Structures are given as C-alpha cells and as structure tokens.
Amino acid sequence: MANVLVFIDNPGQALKKSSLELLTIARSLGETAVALNGELHDGVAAALGAHGAVAVYRPSAQDLDDYLVAPKAAYLAEAVNASGATTVLVENSPEGKEIAARLGVRLGAGVITDVVAVDADGTAHKSVLAGSYNTAAKATTPHTVLTVKANSVTPEPAAAPSVPETVTVDVPADATASAARITAREPKAASGRPDLTDARIVVAGGRGLDGDFGPVEELADALGAAVGASRAATDAGWISHDAQVGQTGKTVSPQLYISAGISGAIQQKAGMQTAKVIVAVNKDAESPVFEIADFGIVGDLFQVLPQATEEIKKRKG
Amino acid sequence: MEETLKIIVLVKHVPDAQFDRHLSGEGHTTDRDESILSELDEYALEAALQLTEARGGSKAGNKVIALSMGPAGAVNAIKKSLQIGASEGVHLTDDALAGSDAAATSLALAAAIRRIGADGPVDLVLTGMASTDGETSLVPAQLAERLGLPQVTFASSLDVDSGRITARRDADTHSETVEAPLPAVVSVTDQINEPRYPNFKGIIAAKRKSITTLSLADVGVDPSQVGHAGSWTTVTSAEERPPRTAGTIITDEGDAGIKLVDFLAAQKLL
Numbered sequence: 023m024a025n026v027l028v029f030i031d032n033p034g035q036a037l038k039k040s041s042l043e044l045l046t047i048a049r050s051l052g053e054t055a056v057a058l059n060g061e062l063h064d065g066v067a068a069a070l071g072a073h074g075a076v077a078v079y080r081p082s083a084q085d086l087d088d089y090l091v092a093p094k095a096a097y098l099a100e101a102v103n104a105s106g107a108t109t110v111l112v113e114n115s116p117e118g119k120e121i122a123a124r125l126g127v128r129l130g131a132g133v134i135t136d137v138v139a140v141d142a143d144g145t146a147h148k149s150v151l152a153g154s155y156n157t158a159a160k161a162t163t164p165h166t167v168l169t170v171k172a173n174s175v176t177p178e179p180a181a182a183p184s185v186p187e188t189v190t191v192d193v194p195a196d197a198t199a200s201a202a203r204i205t206a207r208e209p210k211a212a213s214g215r216p217d218l219t220d221a222r223i224v225v226a227g228g229r230g231l232d233g234d235f236g237p238v239e240e241l242a243d244a245l246g247a248a249v250g251a252s253r254a255a256t257d258a259g260w261i262s263h264d265a266q267v268g269q270t271g272k273t274v275s276p277q278l279y280i281s282a283g284i285s286g287a288i289q290q291k292a293g294m295q296t297a298k299v300i301v302a303v304n305k306d307a308e309s310p311v312f313e314i315a316d317f318g319i320v321g322d323l324f325q326v327l328p329q330a331t332e333e334i335k336k337r338k339g
Numbered sequence: 340m341e342e343t344l345k346i347i348v349l350v351k352h353v354p355d356a357q358f359d360r361h362l363s364g365e366g367h368t369t370d371r372d373e374s375i376l377s378e379l380d381e382y383a384l385e386a387a388l389q390l391t392e393a394r395g396g397s398k399a400g401n402k403v404i405a406l407s408m409g410p411a412g413a414v415n416a417i418k419k420s421l422q423i424g425a426s427e428g429v430h431l432t433d434d435a436l437a438g439s440d441a442a443a444t445s446l447a448l449a450a451a452i453r454r455i456g457a458d459g460p461v462d463l464v465l466t467g468m469a470s471t472d473g474e475t476s477l478v479p480a481q482l483a484e485r486l487g488l489p490q491v492t493f494a495s496s497l498d499v500d501s502g503r504i505t506a507r508r509d510a511d512t513h514s515e516t517v518e519a520p521l522p523a524v525v526s527v528t529d530q531i532n533e534p535r536y537p538n539f540k541g542i543i544a545a546k547r548k549s550i551t552t553l554s555l556a557d558v559g560v561d562p563s564q565v566g567h568a569g570s571w572t573t574v575t576s577a578e579e580r581p582p583r584t585a586g587t588i589i590t591d592e593g594d595a596g597i598k599l600v601d602f603l604a605a606q607k608l609l
Contacts, residue, residue, distance in 0.1 A: 090517055091480060091490060116476065116510075120492060123480035126442060132571030133441060135475045145575060150474075151360045157367060158576045202489040202506075202519035209513045217511070223608070245609075263530055264511045269471060270379065270529045278608045295583060299606055301599060307590070314583040317602045321591025329596025334609065337600065 023106035024076055025052025029098055029113075029121065032060035032087065037069045040220065042177030044111045044170055045073040047140055049180060051109055055079065056186070057101035059086055059094060067186070074180030076187070079104060083193040089201040091117060095124035096197035102129060102165065104191050109144060114169040122167045132161025136273075138174045152269065152292035172220040173275065210264075218248040218265065223278045224297070226250030226267055228290070230283020230304060230323055233260050237327035238282055244334040250274065250294075252284045268293035282323045286311025303327065343400040344499065345459060346387040347452055348425065349466045349478075350407045352416035353377040366438040366567050367577035376416040379467030381423070381534035386497055386527050387465050388424045388535075397426045404429055404455060408436060408448055414550065421545035422537035428550035429455060435555055435562035440570035445481035447565050450558035452486065463504070466526045468493055479526040489519035492526040 026048040030041050037045075048054040055077040056070055062080065070078055079101040086093045098121060102110055110125065112118045119135050126133035139147040145160045146168050161167070218224065225247045227238035235249070242249045250267040251260070267274055269292040279297035284290055286302065286309055294300070295314055302315035303323045312318040319326055352374040354360045361370045384405070391401035405420035407413045408431040417428035431451045439447065452464060464486075469476040476492075483490035494506035504523050508515045509530070537545075555562055563569055587602075589595060603609050 090492070092483070095484070116493060119476050120480040120490070123441065123477040124484040126477075126571065127445070127481050127484040130571070133475075133477055134572055135477065149580070150577075151362070151369070154360065154580055155362055156578045156580055157362070157574050159572050159574045161572050163571045200487055200489050202491045202504075202517045202523070204515050205505075205518050206516040207513050208515075210511070212512070263509065270468075278603070278606075299608065300583070301602065303595075303599075307588075312588055313585050315588070316586035317599070318586070318588035319591055319595045319599060320588065321595050325593075326591055326596045326599065329594075330599045331596075333597050333600040334603075337604070337609065 023053070024055035025107055026054045026109045026111060027057055027079075027102055027105050027107035028054060028075075028111045029057045029118075030059075031094070031117075033058070033063075033066045034060075035063050036065055039177060040113050040172040042069070042073060043172065043175050044113065045070075045075065046175050046177045047170060048111055049074050051140060051142065051144070055105045055107060057098055057105075057191075059097065062188070070186055072179045072183050074182070074184050076184055077105060078186045078188050079191045080188060081193045082190050083197070085198070086193070088204055089198050090204060091120045092124060092201040093193065093197040095121045095128060097191065097193045098125050099128040100191045100193065104189060108165055110165065110167045112167065112169045114171045119169050122169045126167050129165045129167070131163045131165035131167050133167045133169075134159050134161065135169045137168045137170045140168060140170070149296060153296040171275070213249070215242060216246070216248045218250055218267070219272055219274060221248035221274070221276055223247035223280070224250045224267070224274055224276045224294075225280045225282065226252065226284060226294070227255055227261075227282045228252035228284030229254040231255060231260065233258070235261050237324060237331070241280065241327050241331045241334075244331045244338075247280075252290050281311050281315070282327060284311060285309045286314065342502070343394055344391055344462045345402045345404070346391065346463045346465055347404045347406050347455060347461055348380070348384050348387045348420065349448065349464065350380045350384065350405050350416045350420050351377045351470050352407065352409055352413045353471050362577045367574040368438055374412055374415065376419040377467060377471045379469060379471055379529060380416070382527050382529050382531055383465040383467050384420055384423055384425060385532045385534040387463070389532065390463075390497070390499055402426050406431065406448070406451060406455070408432070408444065408451070410437070417550055418545060419537070421548045421550075422542045423535060424541060425548075427548055429553060430550055431553045431558065433555040433562070435566045438567035438570065439565050440572045441475055441477035441481055442571045443565040443569045445478050445485055446569070447555070447558070447560055448478070449482055449485040450560045451553060452482070454553065454558045460522065462521045463499070464488075464522070464524045466524070468526050468528045479524055483524040486524065489523040490525075491517055491519055491523055494525055494527045495530040497525065497527065497531060
C-alpha cells in the first residue's frame with residue numbers, strides 16, 4: 023500500500039521537471055505510487071523507477087483527454103482507492119487544480135492549492151493575498167489533496183530505485199456522462215522560451231514598450247528567460263494574453279524578475295512580488311515598482327535593455 | 340424565437356485589492372470591511388446579460404439571478420449586480436457559514452442553486468475565473484461535481500444554442516473548443532467581454548428589484564456541514580510577510596545597462 027499518489031497527466035517521452043519535483047516531495051512523505059494518464063513510454067517508466075515509484079496506475083479508458091477534467095478526477099479517485107494512498111499530489115496548473123477540486127469532493131478530502139512545501143505531518147505551506155501572507159494549512163479529513171507549485175523543491179532521484187508494478191484501474195462507466203467534450207484542439211506556435219510559470223528568470227514588459235517587445239525579447243533570450251507582460255501590454259494586443267503576469271494572469275516566483283516599462287500597480291505586483299530578486303527599468307522615477315525593486319534604473323528602456331543585452335552576450339562570450 | 344434562459348451568476352464580495360488586505364481571528368480568515376464586488380465576477384455577469392439580452396431580456400422571461408454567499412455585507416455585491424443589470428438577487432447568509440473553505444462553500448452554494456432551481460430549472464451557473472481574494476479557483480469545479488453537471492471552465496468565448504453550450508478555452512500551448520449540454524457550470528475569463536458600468540437608469544431600476552435572503556435551514560444544510568466545523572481544511576498559522584523594501588535606485592547616465600549586468604553578476608544570476 024502506498025502512502026502518497028502522484029498524478030502525472032500525459033508525460034509524453036520524458037517526465038517534466040515539475041513532475042520530478044512532485045515525486046521528490048511525495049517520497050519525503052512516504053511510499054509513493056503514480057497515477058498516470060496517457061501513454062507510458064520506456065523512458066518515463068525508467069524515470070518513475072529512478073524516483074522510487076512502487077506502482078504505476080493506468081486508466082482502463084483511453085479517451086479521458088477528450089473531456090474536461092471530470093473523468094480524470096473520477097479515474098484518480100479510483101486510483102487513490104486502489105493504492106490506499108492518503109495524500110494525493112497534483113501539479114498546480116489550472117486543470118490540475120480543477121482535477122484536485124473534483125477529486126476532493128469525490129473522496130471527501132480537503133484540498134489545498136498553490137502549495138510550496140509540505141511537512142512530514144501533511145501540513146502544507148502557501149502564500150495568500152497576492153504574497154502578503156505566508157500560511158500553513160492542513161486537511162482535517164482522512165485524505166489530503168495538494169496542488170504543488172513548480173520550482174518548490176530541487177528534484178532528486180531516490181536513494182534506492184524501484185521497479186514499479188503496473189496496475190490498470192477501471193474508470194467508472196459514468197465518468198464521461200456529464201462531462202464537457204473537447205471537440206477541437208488547435209496547438210499554438212511554440213516560442214522556444216521557457217514556460218513562464220516555471221522559468222528561473224522572467225523579463226516582463228509593459229506600457230512603456232509602446233508596442234515594441236523587441237528589447238524585452240532580446241534580453242530574455244540572452245538570459246535564457248521567459249517573457250512576461252503587464253495587463254496594459256496584453257490588453258493592447260502587443261503580446262499574447264498567455265504572457266500576462268498579475269492578479270488576472272499568472273503568478274510567478276522566479277529567481278530574477280526584470281520589469282521594463284511597467285509602473286507596478288497592485289494588479290501587476292500581485293503576480294510577481296514573491297520573486298527572489300526584482301530589477302526595474304522605468305523612465306518615471308515615481309513608478310510604484312521602484313518601491314519593491316532590489317535594483318532600479320530610472321531611464322529609457324530602449325537604451326538600457328539593448329545595452330544590457332550586448333553586455334551579457336559579451337560576458338558569456 | 341430563441342429559448343429563454345434562467346442564469347445564476349455567482350458574485351462574491353471581496354476586500355478591495357487596491358488596499359492592504361489582512362487575515363485575522365483564530366481561523367485566519369479574510370477581513371471584509373472594505374469589500375467590493377469581485378472584479379472577475381463582472382465578466383460572468385456581463386456574459387449572462389449578453390446571453391439573455393440576445394433573447395429579449397427580462398421582458399421575454401429571461402432571468403439573471405445574482406447569488407452571493409456571505410455575511411450581511413455580501414448584499415452589496417448583489418446590489419451592485421442588480422444595478423449593472425441582474426434581474427433579481429439571492430443572498431445566502433448564516434452565521435454558521437463563517438470560515439467555510441472551498442468544500443463547504445461549494446456544498447452550501449450547491450444547495451442554494453438546487454433551491455433556486457425548485458422554482459423552475461436553471462440553465463446555466465456562471466462564475467468568474469477565480470475570486471480575487473482566495474484565488475483557489477476550486478469552487479466552480481466542486482459545484483459541478485456536487486450538482487452532477489458538466490463544467491466548462493475558463494471560457495474565453497461562449498455560445499448557447501438549442502440547449503447546448505459551446506465555449507473556447509485558451510491554454511498556453513493550445514486552444515480548445517468544448518461542448519456540453521445544458522444545464523452546466525461555466526466559469527469565464529477576463530478575456531470574454533468588456534463589462535459594462537451601472538448607469539443612472541440601472542441604479543434607479545435596481546431599487547425595485549427583489550433580493551431573497553436564504554438561511555442554511557432554507558436550503559436544507561445542517562450548520563455542522565459548513566463553516567470552520569464543516570470545512571475539510573484548516574489554516575493553522577498565518578504570518579504577514581515583511582513588505583519588500585526598495586533597494587538601490589540609479590538614474591541612467593549612459594551606462595545603466597552595464598550596471599544592470601554588474602548587479603546580476605554580483606547576485607550570481609548570470
């Protein structure tokens with residue numbers, strides 16, 4: 023019987039870093055099993071063993087991806103029961119949170135989102151009210167469902183690798199009955215840059231860019247960073263809405279956040295003030311962003327950013 | 340002639356994010372003194388109004404019911420919704436609800452929605468993509484699970500036709516089209532529309548609209564199932580993070596880009 027069940031949705035050919043992080047946290051809590059949806063490639067099976075998974079549960083149905091959330095939660099509830107796990111870890115994506123939400127109702131389990139650390143007794147740590155409080159929370163129910171943010175731990179393989187057994191779990195026949203069906207899927211063009219929510223460095227631009235994201239993108243590429251934006255920039259259509267950092271966009275906690283041409287009003291601050299180091303470039307010395315910046319430059323971003331980009335390229339050789 | 344719709348919009352009164360927000364009391368709950376209608380709920384209300392106006396509005400028998408759960412002050416979120424254009428309001432309020440987590444909230448709201456449905460079936464339950472205070476986004480999915488309804492969450496466009504809903508969802512790597520039969524629970528993003536402001540006519544009209552107050556007993560929920568007692572999670576500690584303080588601020592004298600890189604190098608961030 024496992025203590026912890028990690029849900030991994032469609033890993034493809036290799037496990038993502040965030041999945042390895044979930045496995046690392048899971049092992050710190052006890053014997054770990056994995057509930058997988060989608061194909062199980064050899065590389066993934068090997069990685070699951072290297073990370074100490076004792077069992078891999080797989081759904082009897084192959085069409086869970088054709089529906090929104092509900093059938094995955096129904097499957098996961100069955101996998102929890104089959105594994106005997108009392109703690110379930112899910113990634114903190116929008117879909118991950120919703121799977122956790124429905125799983126919680128099915129199991130009668132407390133759900134805690136946006137978790138950054140888990141104690142041995144199951145206490146989960148997170149920040150709330152846009153990073154203004156750190157809280158600890160605990161489920162009061164026999165099962166606990168946690169959605170864990172990316173970059174919360176450094177992934178480490180298990181001291182003793184395992185050879186996980188594979189178990190097929192029956193998906194309830196009515197799982198798809200009242201689920202919304204996905205009738206079309208269009209991939210978006212990949213940027214080749216790191217994912218905004220997982221990135222170690224984010225370079226973000228706002229109103230001050232006046233429609234030209236070139237200097238932000240070039241600095242981001244020199245640093246190997248993701249590109250973010252304020253709501254003013256996404257609302258103006260200068261960059262895709264996916265790039266929005268802030269209260270109505272993504273919340274990021276990178277090692278470094280470089281803010282260019284963003285005033286830093288509360289809507290933006292809510293999404294980035296837990297970054298480890300904040301650098302701000304803005305021509306208005308009164309911008310609120312300077313109140314939270316570790317290093318601020320009052321100046322023209324169209325001069326400062328290209329100069330920094332050139333200097334980084336020079337030093338990196 | 341299109342079919343008429345009965346839509347429930349969930350509205351929440353939340354502390355204004357423009358000001359400092361605080362947790363207090365034994366249960367570390369949010370202070371709600373300076374509260375407003377959650378900005379993200381305005382998109383759900385606008386979506387409901389556009390769907391019903393396309394079908395002749397309230398004159399044709401369409402209904403947009405603003406439902407809020409919360410203490411006495413929550414009625415302000417309902418009043419604002421009525422001013423914007425909702426046709427009636429329902430306020431679920433009970434002292435026992437204080438401190439409810441997502442599980443307890445979704446249980447109470449599901450009961451209130453069933454109660455509203457007893458006077459005629461509900462076609463849609465519309466919500467914002469998250470509250471601007473708790474920000475967990477759990478409640479819409481939990482409501483759908485409890486009500487046994489399809490969930491269509493994070494819709495960036497929405498169309499209802501012949502008893503079916505079609506929505507577009509935009510994820511980072513792809514966009515999806517999803518379909519579900521009505522009734523359904525639908526959450527909408529801030530990309531779906533441009534919410535209207537209440538106008539003078541709307542503010543006057545709102546005074547004549549009804550707000551029904553429901554207690555837990557009215558919706559058949561036992562007080563032990565909600566609040567701190569009925570919640571499945573408990574907040575064991577809350578600590579205010581020290582506010583960030585300003586660091587070094589320089590004015591560009593032609594070499595600020597170099598100084599920026601020097602700073603990154605000193606922080607070992609290159």
